[in-house]
Amino acid sequence: MDNLQAISAVPDTDQNFILDAQGITKSFGATNVLRGMDFGVAPGEVHAFLGGNGAGKSTLLKIVAGILHQDGGTLHYRGLDVQDAAGRAARDAGLAVVHQELAVIPHLSIAENIDLPRYHKGARLFNRRHAHDAAVEALSLIDKDFAAESTDRLVSTLSLHERQMLEIARALKSGAELLLLDEPTTNLTGEEAERLFAVLRRLVETTKIAVVFVSHRMKEIRQVADVCTIIRDGQCALHRTPLSKLSDAEIIDKMGQNVVAESELLPIAVIPRIGPRVQGDALSITGLGLDIDIGPGQILGLAGAPTGPQALIDQLIGDRSQAGVHIIHGGQKRDDRSPRQAVANGVGFVSGDRANRGMLATLPIIDNMLASRRIAEERKFVRGDEGGEAAGLLEKLRIKAGSLWDLPASLSGGTQQKLIIARWLNLRPKMLVLEEPTRGVDVGTKREIYVLIRAMAEAGTTVIWWSTEQTELLELCDRILAFGPDGKAIALLTGAQISEERLAAATGLAA
Amino acid sequence: MTPTGSRPASIAAPQRPATAQPGALRKIAGTYRSEIAIAAAIILLEAVLGIFVPNALTIGNFSDIAQATAPLIIMAIGVLLVVITGGIDLSVGSIFSLVGMVAGLVMNDGYNSTTGTLCGLGVGIFFGAVNGALVTFVGLAPFVVTLITYAVAGSLAFIVTNGQSLPINDPNFYLLNSGHIIPFLPNFSLFCIVLLFIIEFTLRRIVFGRWIYAVGSSPNAARLLGIPVHLVKFSVYVASGLLAAIASVLTLSYISNAEATSGEAMMLQAIAAVVIGGASLFGGTGSAIGALLGALMITVIQNGVNLIGINGFWQGSVTGLVILVAVLIDRVSKARR
Numbered sequence: 126m127d128n129l130q131a132i133s134a135v136p137d138t139d140q141n142f143i144l145d146a147q148g149i150t151k152s153f154g155a156t157n158v159l160r161g162m163d164f165g166v167a168p169g170e171v172h173a174f175l176g177g178n179g180a181g182k183s184t185l186l187k188i189v190a191g192i193l194h195q196d197g198g199t200l201h202y203r204g205l206d207v208q209d210a211a212g213r214a215a216r217d218a219g220l221a222v223v224h225q226e227l228a229v230i231p232h233l234s235i236a237e238n239i240d241l242p243r244y245h246k247g248a249r250l251f252n253r254r255h256a257h258d259a260a261v262e263a264l265s266l267i268d269k270d271f272a273a274e275s276t277d278r279l280v281s282t283l284s285l286h287e288r289q290m291l292e293i294a295r296a297l298k299s300g301a302e303l304l305l306l307d308e309p310t311t312n313l314t315g316e317e318a319e320r321l322f323a324v325l326r327r328l329v330e331t332t333k334i335a336v337v338f339v340s341h342r343m344k345e346i347r348q349v350a351d352v353c354t355i356i357r358d359g360q361c362a363l364h365r366t367p368l369s370k371l372s373d374a375e376i377i378d379k380m381g382q383n384v385v386a387e388s389e390l391l392p393i394a395v396i397p398r399i400g401p402r403v404q405g406d407a408l409s410i411t412g413l414g415l416d417i418d419i420g421p422g423q424i425l426g427l428a429g430a431p432t433g434p435q436a437l438i439d440q441l442i443g444d445r446s447q448a449g450v451h452i453i454h455g456g457q458k459r460d461d462r463s464p465r466q467a468v469a470n471g472v473g474f475v476s477g478d479r480a481n482r483g484m485l486a487t488l489p490i491i492d493n494m495l496a497s498r499r500i501a502e503e504r505k506f507v508r509g510d511e512g513g514e515a516a517g518l519l520e521k522l523r524i525k526a527g528s529l530w531d532l533p534a535s536l537s538g539g540t541q542q543k544l545i546i547a548r549w550l551n552l553r554p555k556m557l558v559l560e561e562p563t564r565g566v567d568v569g570t571k572r573e574i575y576v577l578i579r580a581m582a583e584a585g586t587t588v589i590w591w592s593t594e595q596t597e598l599l600e601l602c603d604r605i606l607a608f609g610p611d612g613k614a615i616a617l618l619t620g621a622q623i624s625e626e627r628l629a630a631a632t633g634l635a636a
Numbered sequence: 637m638t639p640t641g642s643r644p645a646s647i648a649a650p651q652r653p654a655t656a657q658p659g660a661l662r663k664i665a666g667t668y669r670s671e672i673a674i675a676a677a678i679i680l681l682e683a684v685l686g687i688f689v690p691n692a693l694t695i696g697n698f699s700d701i702a703q704a705t706a707p708l709i710i711m712a713i714g715v716l717l718v719v720i721t722g723g724i725d726l727s728v729g730s731i732f733s734l735v736g737m738v739a740g741l742v743m744n745d746g747y748n749s750t751t752g753t754l755c756g757l758g759v760g761i762f763f764g765a766v767n768g769a770l771v772t773f774v775g776l777a778p779f780v781v782t783l784i785t786y787a788v789a790g791s792l793a794f795i796v797t798n799g800q801s802l803p804i805n806d807p808n809f810y811l812l813n814s815g816h817i818i819p820f821l822p823n824f825s826l827f828c829i830v831l832l833f834i835i836e837f838t839l840r841r842i843v844f845g846r847w848i849y850a851v852g853s854s855p856n857a858a859r860l861l862g863i864p865v866h867l868v869k870f871s872v873y874v875a876s877g878l879l880a881a882i883a884s885v886l887t888l889s890y891i892s893n894a895e896a897t898s899g900e901a902m903m904l905q906a907i908a909a910v911v912i913g914g915a916s917l918f919g920g921t922g923s924a925i926g927a928l929l930g931a932l933m934i935t936v937i938q939n940g941v942n943l944i945g946i947n948g949f950w951q952g953s954v955t956g957l958v959i960l961v962a963v964l965i966d967r968v969s970k971a972r973r
Contacts, residue, residue: 442860444860463859464859464860464861464862465859465862465863465864467862468861468862469862474860474861476860480854481854481856481857482856482857482860483857483860484854484857485849485850485853485854485857485858485920486853486854486920487849487852487853487916487919487920487921488846488849488850488853488920492846492849492850496850496861496863497861497862499843499846500861500862500863504843505842505843505844506841506842506843507840507841507842507843507845507846
């Protein structure tokens with residue numbers, strides 16, 4: 126125990142913390158996720174909580190929010206122990222969380238989703254007028270246009286990005302004194318993120334609330350946060366240090382990711398491009414307003430408002446076709462009627478929306494990894510050598526898993542994402558469609574994913590990459606197709622044209 | 637709770653990575669952890685029963701239990717397939733009744749027992765296909781669809797003979813259930829073992845079987861992966877109908893009397909067996925061995941209630957309590973992981 130104390134900085138006790146976690150431990154089976162973690166948050170600060178995938182970030186946040194229970198250590202809210210009823214009640218009343226996996230109710234309207242948490246007892250009349258007003262007020266904090274539309278729309282009809290805004294608006298409106306935002310900008314455009322940061326700063330300065338902000342994007346961390354705490358291997362690597370005193374390199378070093386130090390800040394072409402010498406299929410898309418031609422082994426980035434990229438992706442993977450849009454790949458017209466047909470024609474798909482579009486949560490790691498291989502190679506039987514095959518893939522991707530038979534939930538979010546990409550590794554699909562593949566993934570893992578994808582492109586796969594994170598598009602793509610809010614393509618950037626300014630100008634969004 | 641053993645026993649395939657090579661026994665123990673727990677519970681129940689009623693632990697009583705439980709096991713592994721995909725099949729009891737009536741009718745019309753059996757199985761496949769088509773291609777909820785076929789098949793079972801029961805006179809038909817294809821192993825046990833092996837092998841070692849789990853785990857992710865979700869769903873309903881029909885024909889062969897109400901109690905028992913066996917009604921988990929043990933557990937309880945001499949009306953309450961205990965144990969063991 127002495128050892129642990131020495132490593133983790135002991136917080137100064139005279140600080141008046143709203144949230145004070147000390148020596149938190151938590152294990153799942155034989156895995157010690159938290160090993161004496163300390164975390165203190167004071168009112169009136171935006172506190173960046175940083176750490177790599179698997180460092181224990183999500184686990185600590187879940188303990189703070191009361192979703193999980195710690196094995197050891199204490200957690201105080203406003204000086205009250207949350208083990209006691211009073212502390213728990215204070216925490217539940219004062220805390221609002223925006224989860225990485227969105228927690229909105231799809232079958233209720235926008236207004237109901239925002240206003241329902243206000244009702245603590247069921248036996249009350251639901252005031253539609255009030256709900257509408259509350260929804261408009263909450264939404265206009267972050268997006269006036271969104272607020273101006275009908276609040277009676279069902280949440281199930283909203284895009285991922287709109288749901289994210291809804292959830293943030295609800296948290297901002299809740300009157301919470303402690304806000305936990307777990308990667309809130311994942312599904313937002315640059316402009317919306319800017320507005321969110323402005324609102325956060327204003328709330329913190331005027332009402333002295335505390336905000337805990339989790340993100341993997343260094344730029345926005347610097348923009349919005351005052352202090353940071355870094356978690357590494359379940360322990361505190363850096364406690365409550367003002368960001369102004371730290372360089373990016375120091376932060377990344379503390380996170381234990383010095384190997385990939387500057388990856389997120391580096392400009393284009395860090396990873397060498399090979400260009401047209403690669404063997405593979407050319408892709409052309411017509412009918413989007415612009416004619417698009419991509420050479421073999423190239424990466425086409427999709428940027429801008431989400432409607433356009435989503436529709437194009439759905440068409441590429443055979444899920445939904447758009448009238449008038451024609452795709453020719455390798456000299457053949459592509460009009461797959463189902464994802465099954467698309468897979469049979471060599472189209473691979475990786476989504477960052479793991480819960481709904483990627484992971485088979487009740488199946489062990491091995492089945493999740495080999496799912497695409499079994500289909501692509503038309504395997505009839507579960508072969509005896511599949512254990513070795515899966516173990517080889519894990520090793521290649523440097524994934525640490527207890528056993529191939531564990532459920533994917535035993536891995537961190539970023540590792541699960543690598544697992545899904547592993548489905549296509551070495552399979553050489555003709556086309557690989559990526560939908561936010563680095564959502565919720567830390568800097569180091571992102572870097573590994575970039576290298577994997579680039580290698581697959583060089584092996585001749587045409588890669589289509591949709592990301593709301595413009596820096597990674599700028600870094601990796603040979604061409605970037607920018608979409609406008611109406612879902613129409615408005616610009617195709619090539620080679621030297623690819624720059625932050627051009628992309629921002631084309632999409633009308635701040636980078 | 638060992639580092640390598642913390643996987644859901646009910647869904648894992650049988651081999652392990654090259655990195656961990658435990659002995660064969662430990663391998664089986666790891667794969668079927670929750671199944672072993674149910675088996676232990678059954679043995680415990682029998683032991684307690686043996687204290688109160690000495691002749692509970694005789695060969696004769698055991699063979700009675702085996703005889704009584706065989707049709708339920710076969711029906712339960714059919715329902716299990718549907719449950720793994722996240723669906724439910726409420727029609728199996730009615731299909732069971734109707735199949736018996738149709739087979740009996742055909743044999744009473746002078747056809748031989750093989751024809752009668754095949755006609756019965758045809759009825760099972762037909763209703764399974766109707767269920768599958770409505771769920772898969774029309775997109776109706778499994779609960780609603782199978783509620784409809786439950787009602788329709790249940791009423792047809794009465795209509796075919798206007799409610800009359802049918803005695804079976806074909807002397808050879810009896811051999812289907814109690815004859816011996818393999819010496820010393822009565823056919824009902826043989827069929828049970830063979831079907832169990834086929835289903836368990838399919839679920840674990842055939843890619844199609846893994847697809848059944850995938851569809852139940854996340855239908856959308858499975859679809860985007862290129863898994864033929866429609867085909868998988870359709871197939872499990874057909875299999876469930878067919879297995880209910882096999883169970884019915886086996887029972888008819890033993891009882892030699894077709895009755896329109898013969899399957900009435902079995903639907904809920906089959907679903908209970910699947911749940912006791914560790915499957916989740918949300919889909920994505922479950923094993924055929926588990927369903928077998930669940931069915932065995934239910935029969936053992938009924939047998940025990942009879943032998944002790946408790947009023948038979950208590951059977952349902954006792955079974956209900958056992959389901960509650962089984963589900964709670966499952967829940968606690970999963971929360972621990």
